[in-house]
Amino acid sequence: xxxxxxxxxxxxRVAACTPRCEVADPAFNAEQVIALARDxxxxxxxLMVFPELCISSYTLDDLLGQAALHEAVDMALARVVExxxxxxxxxxxxxxxxxxxxxxxxxxxxxxxxxxxxxxKSYLPNYREFYEKRWCAAxxxxxxxxxxxxxxxxxxxxxxxxxxxxxxxxxxxxxxCEDVWIAASPSDFGALAGALILTNLSASNITVxxxxxxxxxxxxxxxxxxxxxxxxxxxxxxSTTDLAWDGQACIYELGxxxxxxxxxxxxxxxxxxxxxxxxxxxxxxxxxxxxxAANHQHRDDRTFRTVEFQFEPDRGDIGFERGISRxxxxxxxxxxxxxxxxxxxxxxxxxxxxxxxxxxxxxxxIGVSGxxxxxxxxxxAARAFDQLGLPRSGILGFTMPGFATGDVxxxxxxxxxxxLGITADEIDIKPLAEQLLKDLKHPYAEGKPVYDITFxxxxxxxxxxxxxxxxxxxxxxxxxxxxxxxxxxGWSTYGVGDHMSHYNVNASVxxxxxxxxxxxxxxxxLFDAETNxxxxxxxxxVISPELVPADETGAIQSTEDKIGPYALHDxxxxxxxxxxxxxxxxxxxxxxxxxxxxxxxWPTGFPEESRNAYDLATIRKWLEAFLFRFFxxxxxxxxxxxxxxxxxxxxxxxxxxxxxxxxxxNARLWLDELRRNVPENEQA
Numbered sequence: 001x002x003x004x005x006x007x008x009x010x011x012x013r014v015a016a017c018t019p020r021c022e023v024a025d026p027a028f029n030a031e032q033v034i035a036l037a038r039d040x041x042x043x044x045x046x047l048m049v050f051p052e053l054c055i056s057s058y059t060l061d062d063l064l065g066q067a068a069l070h071e072a073v074d075m076a077l078a079r080v081v082e083x084x085x086x087x088x089x090x091x092x093x094x095x096x097x098x099x100x101x102x103x104x105x106x107x108x109x110x111x112x113x114x115x116x117x118x119x120x121k122s123y124l125p126n127y128r129e130f131y132e133k134r135w136c137a138a139x140x141x142x143x144x145x146x147x148x149x150x151x152x153x154x155x156x157x158x159x160x161x162x163x164x165x166x167x168x169x170x171x172x173x174x175x176x177c178e179d180v181w182i183a184a185s186p187s188d189f190g191a192l193a194g195a196l197i198l199t200n201l202s203a204s205n206i207t208v209x210x211x212x213x214x215x216x217x218x219x220x221x222x223x224x225x226x227x228x229x230x231x232x233x234x235x236x237x238x239s240t241t242d243l244a245w246d247g248q249a250c251i252y253e254l255g256x257x258x259x260x261x262x263x264x265x266x267x268x269x270x271x272x273x274x275x276x277x278x279x280x281x282x283x284x285x286x287x288x289x290x291x292x293a294a295n296h297q298h299r300d301d302r303t304f305r306t307v308e309f310q311f312e313p314d315r316g317d318i319g320f321e322r323g324i325s326r327x328x329x330x331x332x333x334x335x336x337x338x339x340x341x342x343x344x345x346x347x348x349x350x351x352x353x354x355x356x357x358x359x360x361x362x363x364x365x366i367g368v369s370g371x372x373x374x375x376x377x378x379x380x381a382a383r384a385f386d387q388l389g390l391p392r393s394g395i396l397g398f399t400m401p402g403f404a405t406g407d408v409x410x411x412x413x414x415x416x417x418x419x420l421g422i423t424a425d426e427i428d429i430k431p432l433a434e435q436l437l438k439d440l441k442h443p444y445a446e447g448k449p450v451y452d453i454t455f456x457x458x459x460x461x462x463x464x465x466x467x468x469x470x471x472x473x474x475x476x477x478x479x480x481x482x483x484x485x486x487x488x489x490g491w492s493t494y495g496v497g498d499h500m501s502h503y504n505v506n507a508s509v510x511x512x513x514x515x516x517x518x519x520x521x522x523x524x525x526l527f528d529a530e531t532n533x534x535x536x537x538x539x540x541x542v543i544s545p546e547l548v549p550a551d552e553t554g555a556i557q558s559t560e561d562k563i564g565p566y567a568l569h570d571x572x573x574x575x576x577x578x579x580x581x582x583x584x585x586x587x588x589x590x591x592x593x594x595x596x597x598x599x600x601x602w603p604t605g606f607p608e609e610s611r612n613a614y615d616l617a618t619i620r621k622w623l624e625a626f627l628f629r630f631f632x633x634x635x636x637x638x639x640x641x642x643x644x645x646x647x648x649x650x651x652x653x654x655x656x657x658x659x660x661x662x663x664x665x666n667a668r669l670w671l672d673e674l675r676r677n678v679p680e681n682e683q684a
Contacts, residue, residue: 001584001677004317007046009588010278012170013321014047014197015040015089016230016249017270018261021237023057024069026076026095030055033093034083036268041087043272044318046170046311048089049199049249051234052121052177053105055080055095058203059239064096064103064135073097077108077115077150085113088312090162092174094201099147099156102137107174107201108149109162109307115154117307118147121176122158122186129205129243130178140186144305158186161195161304164311169277171306172197177204180217191225192294193304196280198227203234206246211263214248223255226284228275235265251275254283258322274322282580323600324593326567328574329510329648332601341520344513344647345380348505351645352384355503356477363394363476365467367498368417368424369546370399370409373506375416375538376514377481379521379531380505382420395422396476400429400466402459404546404557412537419530429462436462449549456547460493464500471502480504480642485511485566487641487653488573489626490634491559499637507644508651510573511566515539519605563629564622568594568614572626577659578650583623583670584677590619595682617681624674631667639663 001008017040019032033050040048052058055076056069063069073095084091090111097106097118105124109116120139124132139158147156164170173190180187180200187198198221204214214231222229228251235247250260251273259271284290331337356362364381368374378397385392399413417424434445436458443450467478480501482492487507492499506514518539522532543566548557560566571590575581581589593600597613638653638661646652653659 002315002317003584003588003677003679005315006274006318006320007167007313008315009585010169010276011274011322012047012167012197012277013043013045013272013274013318014228014230014251015043015045015049015270015272016232016251016259016261017048017050017268018232018235018247018249018265019050019054019268020235021054021057023237023239024060024063025057026055026069026072027079029057030076030079032268033080033091036270037084037087037089037091040089040270040272043321044314045089045272046164046167046313047172047197047199047230048091048270049201049230049232050091050093051232052094052107052201052203053096054093054201054234057238058234059241059243061131062135070096070098074150081110081113081115081150081152084110087112088314090116090172090309090311092199092201094176096136097147097149103135104139105132105136105176106139107176108154109174111309114309115149115152116162116309117155117160118149119158119160119174119176120156121179123178123182125178155305155307157305159304161190161193161306163306163308165308167311167313169196169281170311171195172199174199174201176200177202180221185221187221187225187227187229189297189302190304191227192297193302196227196277197275198222198225198229200229200231202231203238203245204248205234205243206248206263211246211248215250215257218250219252219255219257222252226254226280226287226290228253228277228280236267254280272321274320276322278585279579279581286580320592324589326593326600327512327570327603329513329570329651330516330603332603334604337516337604338520340513341517344509345383345517345521347645347647348380348509349383349387352380352479352503352505353388355643356384356388356390359477361475361477362390363396363474364479365396365398365470365474365476366479367463367467367481368397368399368413370411370413370416370538371541372511372514372518372538372543373483373486374481375412375535376509376517377479377505378416378420378422379518379527379535381479382422383526392421393423395420396470396474397422397424398427398467398470399424400427400463402429402433402463402547404549406546408537409541409546412534412541415534416531416538419528419534427466429459429466432462433458451548456545457493457497459547460497460545461495464493464498465496468496477502480644481506483507483509483511483514484651484653485570485573487638488577488634489563489569489629490637491563492637494637501642504642504644507641507654508647510570510648510651511543512570513648516603516605564625565612565614567612568619568622569626572623573630574650576630577653582677583627583674587616587619587623587674587678590614590623591616594619615682616679620674620678620680623678624671627667627670627674631665631670635661635665636663
């Protein structure tokens with residue numbers, strides 16, 4: 001395996017193409033297809049999708065009934081087939097093909113001098129500007145047949161799947177234009193039969209608003225079918241007697257946009273993207289209802305023939321034709337980020353409201369440290385109390401300074417509690433902690449600077465113990481503040497520590513998203529100016545549990561210095577728990593996302609000074625740490641998680657939600673795969 005090879009990492013490179021065409025000039029059109037095919041070969045593309053009837057052109061009308069045209073199309077196809085012998089991509093081209101006195105609007109799959117198969121259009125539009133039934137026959141009932149074209153006999157029918165024998169998951173299906181605009185489209189059944197890449201050769205003239213409809217169709221079909229969808233529409237050169245053409249070509253995967261060409265081009269173009277077929281296979285495997293649907297549709301009249309071919313991919317470093325978000329839980333698109341923050345915040349608020357209503361409890365106890373997590377949980381609680389019509393004085397906030405509590409966080413905790421108008425108090429846990437350390441005969445009690453896990457957990461445990469006893473005293477509910485990232489890493493004190501609460505609103509919110517939620521709350525002015533100023537100060541605070549005193553240089557304890565960057569941990573968390581990817585593939589994606597700070601988009605408002613880059617050695621180091629902590633040391637904590645609302649897709653580690661795992665598991669399998677397949681650095 002070559003770590004830097006996209007094909008070895010489970011991707012297939014595809015292209016959606018818009019060549020220039022001339023009406024009724026198959027020779028010219030064939031040369032345009034060949035020119036783009038050569039570009040695709042140079043870019044190591046595996047599958048190239050061209051528009052409907054691109055060899056003849058679409059806007060032929062009654063010229064489709066001319067024998068001279070049919071002969072020219074056959075010659076042009078023979079030219080494309082011959083040129084394909086030295087090219088690596090599979091070419092999907094459109095052409096009118098006669099058989100048994102009928103003319104069919106067809107897509108041909110061509111690879112290395114061989115016509116793999118011919119698929120006729122199933123549904124012919126004959127309304128408004130379309131008159132296809134005047135010239136062509138519908139092919140929806142053609143199965144198990146062969147056809148003579150360009151000097152070859154090829155499989156012919158709507159029952160064809162195409163599968164590479166040497167690239168796992170490179171399985172595609174073909175449909176043509178109108179086929180996807182109707183209910184129960186051919187690609188539905190192709191996907192259920194095993195196709196992971198769905199393709200559409202389209203003409204589709206442009207009218208106002210139609211481009212967005214096409215995007216919705218391609219995106220929704222890829223989502224519903226757990227597949228990729230590659231769509232190519234006719235462009236420059238088609239007749240504009242009564243219609244116009246914008247040459248829209250786009251690629252989607254699992255509902256996510258990957259690439260699109262410019263519209264209304266003056267010349268040929270294509271968009272290219274790497275399809276994650278491994279991810280698609282895993283998503284289908286993990287979604288039982290998809291397989292239920294496949295079993296339900298397995299009937300004699302819907303069986304498929306599989307046409308196999310040997311692709312022989314370029315297994316070198318061919319780059320990566322795919323945008324990878326540095327923060328998979330945090331969209332870079334401002335509108336999407338705004339929507340995600342709105343939904344996340346309100347899911348948290350609604351979850352807490354329901355818990356308070358169900359229990360009849362009108363007070364909560366919360367520890368307020370002045371850090372990100374407790375700050376966000378507090379503003380969630382304040383909003384919930386406002387929505388319920390409860391006075392904020394029912395929120396009992398406690399700041400509980402210990403041996404390493406800093407002035408900045410303590411000051412921010414007090415400022416926040418006062419500006420929000422909650423009931424605030426300060427409990428100094430040091431005397432109790434000193435007594436407990438003394439009773440434990442801990443070296444610190446004898447004046448020795450020993451700051452081990454016992455030293456830390458005595459403080460964390462006392463804080464949570466106090467909150468639970470305060471909840472008993474005041475008939476309140478203990479609100480948890482620990483986030484999804486900490487839960488994944490086991491970065492909490494088990495039992496009567498910050499691991500436990502009555503309800504945890506942050507349980508499904510990753511650390512990398514919380515800072516953007518706070519920015520969003522500030523931007524939306526959900527609270528007053530004084531609160532906003534304190535929230536901004538909290539964003540500038542170093543993430544720290546503040547359990548160990550500052551060192552001789554004055555540097556405070558840093559969580560990320562000890563366990564690694566949350567940016568990398570959240571990246572691994574997303575791809576391993578949401579999609580089940582191998583560690584080596586997660587490292588590959590992380591390297592492409594993070595090795596160049598200047599490449600790709602950053603989330604709106606992300607500080608320039610915090611825009612880091614990570615080399616492969618750093619990614620490998622912290623991914624190894626994540627795997628060990630996640631699979632070996634922290635599942636027992638997740639198996640006893642308090643309740644909390646699920647917020648993001650795949651973003652719950654509750655044993656009642658997305659993640660069920662044995663508490664006595666281990667990370668050996670994942671660590672072995674990482675060490676075996678990920679080089680120690682870029683030069684290894």
